[in-house]
Amino acid sequence: MSAGVGATEAATRVGRAVMLARGATALMGLVALGRAGLLGVSLRALRQITEGNAVEVGLSDLTDRAIAAGNAVGLGVAGVVGLCWMLLFVRALGARDALAVRGRLPSAASAVLAWVIPGVNLVRPAQVMGALLEGLRATPERAGVAPEAEGHYRSASLDRGASRGDPGAAPVALWWSFWVMSRLLAVAALPFEGNGDSASGLMMATALTMAAELLTAVSAVAGWRVLGVLGARVRARRESLVRSAGVC
Amino acid sequence: MGPWWRLFRWTVSLLGATQGPASTGKVARLVAAPEAAEVTTRGVSLLDTRVIEREGLVTLRVFEGYRLRHGPTGAEFAAEVTDGPVRAAVPLDDGAWAFVTDRGLYRAPGFLDALTAVASLPRGLAVVPGSRGRVVLRDALGGLWSTDGRAAPSALSLPGRVVDVVFRSSLRGVAVLEGGAVLSTHDAGQHWLRLARPLGAAWALRATLSGVLITSLDGVFRLDADDKLESAAWPPAPAIDTRAEVIALPLSRPEVSARGAPAPTAPGRPEAPRATDKNPRSHALLDFGEGLRRVFDLRDWQGLAPVAPVANGGPAAAARPVAIGHLPPGAIMRRSGDGYEWMAPTEGLSNNFGPVDLWMGQRLDAAGRPRATRVWVGRGNERHVGFARFGGVEGMYIVTREGVAGAPLHASFVPWSDAAPGPARVPVVDGAVSGEGAETGWVAHPDCPGGSARWDAVWLYRPRHVGLRARVDGVEFEPTVTALAVRVDPTGAQCLEGVVGGLTQPRTGPHDVARGWTEATNVRPFVWRARADGRRSR
Numbered sequence: 001m002s003a004g005v006g007a008t009e010a011a012t013r014v015g016r017a018v019m020l021a022r023g024a025t026a027l028m029g030l031v032a033l034g035r036a037g038l039l040g041v042s043l044r045a046l047r048q049i050t051e052g053n054a055v056e057v058g059l060s061d062l063t064d065r066a067i068a069a070g071n072a073v074g075l076g077v078a079g080v081v082g083l084c085w086m087l088l089f090v091r092a093l094g095a096r097d098a099l100a101v102r103g104r105l106p107s108a109a110s111a112v113l114a115w116v117i118p119g120v121n122l123v124r125p126a127q128v129m130g131a132l133l134e135g136l137r138a139t140p141e142r143a144g145v146a147p148e149a150e151g152h153y154r155s156a157s158l159d160r161g162a163s164r165g166d167p168g169a170a171p172v173a174l175w176w177s178f179w180v181m182s183r184l185l186a187v188a189a190l191p192f193e194g195n196g197d198s199a200s201g202l203m204m205a206t207a208l209t210m211a212a213e214l215l216t217a218v219s220a221v222a223g224w225r226v227l228g229v230l231g232a233r234v235r236a237r238r239e240s241l242v243r244s245a246g247v248c
Numbered sequence: 249m250g251p252w253w254r255l256f257r258w259t260v261s262l263l264g265a266t267q268g269p270a271s272t273g274k275v276a277r278l279v280a281a282p283e284a285a286e287v288t289t290r291g292v293s294l295l296d297t298r299v300i301e302r303e304g305l306v307t308l309r310v311f312e313g314y315r316l317r318h319g320p321t322g323a324e325f326a327a328e329v330t331d332g333p334v335r336a337a338v339p340l341d342d343g344a345w346a347f348v349t350d351r352g353l354y355r356a357p358g359f360l361d362a363l364t365a366v367a368s369l370p371r372g373l374a375v376v377p378g379s380r381g382r383v384v385l386r387d388a389l390g391g392l393w394s395t396d397g398r399a400a401p402s403a404l405s406l407p408g409r410v411v412d413v414v415f416r417s418s419l420r421g422v423a424v425l426e427g428g429a430v431l432s433t434h435d436a437g438q439h440w441l442r443l444a445r446p447l448g449a450a451w452a453l454r455a456t457l458s459g460v461l462i463t464s465l466d467g468v469f470r471l472d473a474d475d476k477l478e479s480a481a482w483p484p485a486p487a488i489d490t491r492a493e494v495i496a497l498p499l500s501r502p503e504v505s506a507r508g509a510p511a512p513t514a515p516g517r518p519e520a521p522r523a524t525d526k527n528p529r530s531h532a533l534l535d536f537g538e539g540l541r542r543v544f545d546l547r548d549w550q551g552l553a554p555v556a557p558v559a560n561g562g563p564a565a566a567a568r569p570v571a572i573g574h575l576p577p578g579a580i581m582r583r584s585g586d587g588y589e590w591m592a593p594t595e596g597l598s599n600n601f602g603p604v605d606l607w608m609g610q611r612l613d614a615a616g617r618p619r620a621t622r623v624w625v626g627r628g629n630e631r632h633v634g635f636a637r638f639g640g641v642e643g644m645y646i647v648t649r650e651g652v653a654g655a656p657l658h659a660s661f662v663p664w665s666d667a668a669p670g671p672a673r674v675p676v677v678d679g680a681v682s683g684e685g686a687e688t689g690w691v692a693h694p695d696c697p698g699g700s701a702r703w704d705a706v707w708l709y710r711p712r713h714v715g716l717r718a719r720v721d722g723v724e725f726e727p728t729v730t731a732l733a734v735r736v737d738p739t740g741a742q743c744l745e746g747v748v749g750g751l752t753q754p755r756t757g758p759h760d761v762a763r764g765w766t767e768a769t770n771v772r773p774f775v776w777r778a779r780a781d782g783r784r785s786r
Contacts (some may be wrong), residue, residue: 035266071267078265118262123701186261190254193269207271 010095010221011238017088018231024084029220031077032213035070039210046203086112126176136233175222184214300337310334326360336375341418346397367400381417393710404437414455422460
């Protein structure tokens with residue numbers, strides 16, 4: 001009974017963190033889409049300028065100011081999203097015992113650090129998320145797992161065994177590959193800006209940054225899906241634990 | 249971008265916060281002259297440039313802070329750009345040029361050569377146009393300042409309030425005072441002498457390579473290099489009867505009556521017209537006497553200010569201009585035959601050739617009914633285009649010949665219908681007008697057959713007076729700017745074909761690209777051609 005209560009509380013805490021992270025991720029996607037649009041306008045203006053068609057100064061200035069403001073907004077939103085994801089990792093990893101998460105999982109502290117160390121943050125968070133999803137998969141000994149916890153992957157994954165073929169890995173791979181590509185493009189754009197002494201360089205920087213923002217938006221959609229899978233598995237695990245403990 | 253800022257951007261981009269480049273401003277700066285100049289020839293219409301001087305087919309133009317020489321082979325831009333838009337460019341005695349912006353005075357050995365900052369200028373100075381050899385500025389209080397382009401401007405003193413002043417060299421200049429007196433100087437304005445031969449009241453000056461053109465009620469005279477007036481005068485405006493008796497307008501002060509109308513005059517008493525300020529911000533009532541009154545809408549006409557430049561054919565200085573309300577330019581009233589005629593210049597407009605005056609006039613019969621209305625655009629004796637109303641038909645005229653030294657200029661009055669806006673089906677009337685003519689040779693039209701023909705291009709503003717409606721790609725609109733082009737034969741004596749084009753010219757920003765002449769020539773809502781019988785048809 002105490003195990004069931006603990007699982008319920010932990011699942012609730014993790015579920016809230018998942019909801020928070022989903023909201024922040026959606027916000028990030030929307031902001032990225034908006035910024036991509038602004039950069040598109042800027043790119044068009046740049047092309048007009050370099051082709052000799054003068055552009056309206058007011059619009060040009062407005063675009064530049066909007067992009068600069070978008071940089072600040074993007075920085076803030078990225079910070080919020082990072083905090084939400086860190087909170088999610090802290091809560092999920094802290095509830096590993098209560099939710100009977102299997103497998104080798106890192107500590108909450110190392111998972112948080114993985115988000116803020118450049119370079120490491122391109123690899124480790126996806127690994128932690130993958131391990132979490134893997135550890136929350138339904139197992140044969142946990143009878144009565146809700147079918148929706150495994151989704152449409154359930155039968156195949158159960159048949160193949162727990163150690164390989166996690167259906168949650170596909171959304172994670174999608175999410176993270178787009179995210180890493182967006183980061184690489186964003187970083188790759190920076191050298192083209194240089195000191196602002198080349199119109200073609202600035203145009204390339206704008207184009208790359210716009211592509212990075214579009215990939216960020218796609219990544220946010222995939223991340224939303226990953227969080228959905230995580231939430232479903234947490235709920236399924238809670239129900240499984242509650243059912244096995246005989247407590248409602 | 250400093251190294252720490254760069255490191256920050258790298259880091260945050262890597263961590264998830266994309267830092268996009270706000271770069272349109274950077275690129276706009278990057279494409280400044282000369283790179284920008286090369287691309288600007290495609291993007292910025294020549295309409296947005298201002299003609300400073302012409303040397304045959306080559307024109308010297310300014311656009312914003314750019315200077316360019318434009319000719320048949322293309323445009324060449326100066327490498328340097330001034331700190332702001334060039335308000336005026338004045339050729340100096342030694343072949344150098346002075347350029348005036350809102351903030352400073354520059355000098356360059358040649359039009360496109362490197363700039364040297366001569367002096368910073370306080371805000372509020374306006375350039376008095378038309379001078380050569382000396383830059384003349386007018387401050388907000390009406391005070392004049394001048395410089396030969398080598399030093400900061402110094403005060404220019406004249407014995408009276410100045411209506412217009414031009415210099416044809418750094419030392420020699422001519423000024424018109426209120427009342428119409430004409431003065432000249434040979435020492436850069438240290439001393440001024442009244443012209444030995446009195447003119448009818450003068451009101452406009454224009455410096456040309458061959459002398460100073462003085463526009464007066466007696467016509468347009470050229471003052472040559474020896475300060476001698478040519479004996480022959482050019483009429484100041486189409487069909488102005490210069491023999492008409494000038495009626496004095498003793499408008500000492502505008503009279504404001506309680507009802508907004510002047511007190512009735514005694515029957516039969518030849519009382520001079522007087523003005524009443526009905527509403528100084530919107531309407532003015534001009535009482536011509538003898539029961540003739542006209543109310544003018546100042547808002548539509550951008551100001552109508554009657555003046556009294558002369559008194560009953562007497563000396564020009566006998567009367568002073570008095571403005572109605574707050575608007576400075578003057579209207580001139582005089583008797584014409586058995587009726588009256590008045591005209592009012594309105595300054596502040598500009599066309600593709602630089603600053604111009606918009607002149608409006610009406611001929612009234614003895615009962616005060618308008619018989620003819622004229623509007624013409626130009627400055628002094630430059631009359632490029634205008635229209636007249638005769639009965640129910642408005643006529644547009646286009647100047648087709650040029651040259652002050654030649655024969656009187658010809659104008660083609662193209663009858664214009666109010667009922668169906670466009671040329672009316674009545675014969676075109678050719679008449680003699682004054683003017684230096686329109687631009688020649690700077691635009692070619694694909695429909696122009698024969699290599700010997702040339703095109704003149706003129707511009708007319710305020711098309712609502714003409715009632716022109718254009719159609720572009722099936723969309724009908726009322727153009728804000730109307731382009732007119734006439735083709736003339738090599739002798740310039742006969743207008744063979746005309747094209748009227750309209751274009752909108754939105755100006756939402758200083759870099760806004762207007763639709764240029766090329767597009768305008770492709771807009772041909774009305775085309776009329778010469779017919780064998782000499783008449784023209786649409």
